[in-house]
Amino acid sequence: MRSDVAIIIPAYNEASIIKKVLQEVLAHYSYVVCVDDGSSDLTSAEIAKTKAYLVRHPINLGQGAALQTGIEAALANPDIVYFVTFDADGQHRLADAAKMLDTIKNGSYDIVLGSRFLSGQTKLPKIKKAVLKMAIQFSNLSSGVKLTDAHNGLRVFNRKVAETLQITMPDMAHASEIVNKIRQRGYSYTEVPVTIDYTKYSMQKGQSVFNAINILFDLLLAGGRKR
């Protein structure tokens, strides 16, 4: 069991599945921070039934804020060397996280990103794939960081990144914010092929296409505002 890794799992209204996901993660990692982002269901109670470190937002702040809270909680633990962001809905695979931890250590990268388009695993519905590919293209052009998957929630990074990331964008724009910061802060990065398991449960919670407009607006207006 590794004690130098923190698994950070932001959760919002995942009461039906969170306990199972957490127990699977806890079988391999002793330090799991699960941030309940002001859920209206019994997510917190379910998290409390496990050995995960529960942090509860008093109000819903968005996944980006939940990640930042989780990162700050993990940073308080001086033993943590690597930080892993992991989805609460069971879409991510622990084997992929383990692979990425090997990669970050062997290659001395600052941040390792999971890519579902490197592995040739293409169980994606066509529309979602098309919209995603467009979003990735836009991200590559606007951030200057060339990725094959810019919106993957499975990431592994070191303490330097954890301390300087400072996620501030609301809701789902945080994914783009992280990519932008890779270039701004000059992190060394690489992508690793991962598999996303699209279950019926996780599909109904996916992002709407309209949200892309919201994200775009937020990013454009972020400009040079003080962080």
Add this chain to the structure above:
Amino acid sequence: MIIQIVLIFLMAVIVAYTLKNRNTVRLRAGRKILLLSFALVGIVSIAHPQLLNDLARMVGVGRGADLLLYLLILAFIFYALNVYLKFKEYDARLVKLSREIALTEAKARKQK
């Protein structure tokens, strides 16, 4: 027409303003000065309506009322953007505060 140049320039200034940190001492003072000058110009043009007509004619606008309308539109855009930015600032503060609460509560829970 001169008015077109003026209006485009002012729009560009407003856009540039939204991209910078709006909380500097200079910008805060600037907004207060802007507010005062609006009040002054308002008072003067109510007292001497002909002034507005003359000014309008100078920049190529037919009536004083039309000039006033154009400036009002710009002023409204500026106001709306200010409100939007202010809300974003408050949101950020709210997030910080909530995070403090969440982390403090979590630590207390762990120590129980």
